[in-house]
Amino acid sequence: MTETGGATPARRRRQEPLIPDGPVRASANVCQAAGCLSMQSDAVFDSLCERVAASGLTDVAVRRVGCLGLCAAGPLVAVPERERLFDHVTAGDDASLDAVVTSLSGGEGGRPIASDPFFSHQVKVVLEHCGRIDPERVEDYVAEGGYEALTKVVTTMTPAEVLAEVTHSGLRGRGGGGYPTGLKWTTVAKAESADGKYVVCNGDEGDPGAFMDRSVLESSPQQVLEGMAIAGYAVGAAHGYVYVRAEYPLAVKRLTTAIRQAERAGLLGQRIADSSFSFEVQLRIGAGAFVCGEETALIASIEGGRGTPRPRPPYPAASGLWGKPTLINNVETFSSIAAIINRGAAWYQAIGTGRSRGTKVFALAGSVVNTGLIEVPLGLTLREIVFDIGGGLPGGGRFKAVQTGGPSGGCMPEELLDMQVSYESLAEAGSIMGSGGMIVMDQGTCMVDVAKFFMDFCREESCGKCVPCRVGTTQMHGLLDRITRGLASREDLAELEDLAAMVRETSLCGLGQGAPNPVFSTLRYFRDEYLAHIDDRVCPAGVCKIEPVEAGARVAEGVR
């Protein structure tokens, strides 16, 4: 990173993107999402600007863009006109920078995007603009057709027509629950309220291993705001809140900029597109509580209180924020709306499988070559996702499981690799769609340890309001800990299963109800690993530290 001269380390002026006045022959889109930024892609942007300026090329652009998807190979630069991607571009590596400039001036080089299996299996709806626009320039979004859907809605459609379109699209809640979006919108639209309704965007993406919402908010924040405004029109709300977790400072910054720019451009605020519809959006920042992803807890948090859930009904659609009818959808759900309005429900409906229509964004991570952000039509198999798009496991590692759905999800074993990914199939297999984290695990991962990891998470994130979750998760964690230390008996295992069923049935909210899922799914598919820890006092993956038998309480207990 370069510093300007001067005695004091003055803050360097931010380099403006290079955008020629005339037609653009080619553009270098430099990824500025959190992943690439942590590998100094901001310096790559500066260096490319310098090089392009020095090269005398006057008809090429250098832009900052959002996530290009293939985070594993960052920092990334795309040249969309040539359909090429350049990976591992660094400011200190002249050859990597030269390759981009060569491509800009019409030369060869780079990875062909169209034929790369990482990209060719994807269908981009939510991520349509990710990596194509500067997230901090509303004009970029508008140039790509942004806010056309909102304008169309407020000038030519009735709220009932919007509701019908969203209902017919078959879109379901992308935060994990999978509740039909059109039905939820219609319920809020029908709710009577003399003094207002609210639209809330849930960006409290707390599942460990999930970064879809972060990437969307960092890459195309206007798209989220447009979806919220369309929702506001459809349900009759004039106020919206976006709730983003504090762990995502870059998303917060870009969203703040996006709201300000949209208001200035007249795309949000009073009388949008000269219609009678007004919609304003406020940002609320979380403070590190996983449970706030639950909708009633999130509402309590926006109201400034402790984020604890309350029993439903009444559902937020009837009584939500400040007791008013409230529509709560996830970032990805709102991001799908503009495309559905622009291209029609039938187009969206044609993508997908069974009752799972459209596309889903997944965050691929763990033991997989191509870690990153992907969007696929629902109905692709796990094998296609992990091996074709993900490129398989690195270093010849052998696949063991893929974990979906975070702490409320489950681990899918090798025999399920050919399962189509849909809300129904994942539920049937003992997991959930969840928000979209997909963690690939190799043979070096102990499934009991994974179950313990998630239980530790739930135990610490339990808000403490209901007993089954507060006490149950701690007890289950204790039992799992005994198993991983080689101190457990078969009776402990039976107790674990009883307790898991009880916590699932009796907890107040999704956190507690879902907490036993990792235990259930690992027991269902990897029971022999549990038994190896218990009967043989061996961790087959070699992860757990089995305690010496003398120190073990199990002998004293006389079990087995």
Place this chain on the structure above:
Amino acid sequence: MTMAPVEAPPSPPREDKRWRQVDVKIRRLGARPDGLIEVLHTVQEVFGFLDDDALGYVSEALGVPPSRVLGVATFYSHFVRKPQGLHTCVVCMGTACYINGASAIFERLHGTLGIDAGGTTPDGRVSLLRARCLGACSMAPAVVVDDEVHGRMSPDGVEQMLEAL
């Protein structure tokens, strides 16, 4: 986790100019009770942590009972009640980081710094924290040192980075 009784709260160290930033935030939010979390964010940004005086002041300024302010400040893990070290080191313990060796990184730092998660070295130099998930899963294991994310870390790598601070 006690909070001083607020019988005479109006003037925490108000002569400290940093309070102005907090006052601006309170005004912008219309001094409404639902702005509590936002205001606490600002106080923590400005002062680094939330002490009893600050909570008492916020309580009065927003008209929120002190019990509720303390309740909120202690419910959310982002808020800290003790001063933090000069540098902070956050080890991400999300799923991807965990299966890629985050525990080994944490254990090493725990050993060399001699502090637990949430602790600060006696010389006040480094605070060690654990995060649930930073969403930096594609670069697992990730560590955040002074707000900068570093991906694909190793115990040695983090240790060297902390020594070089």
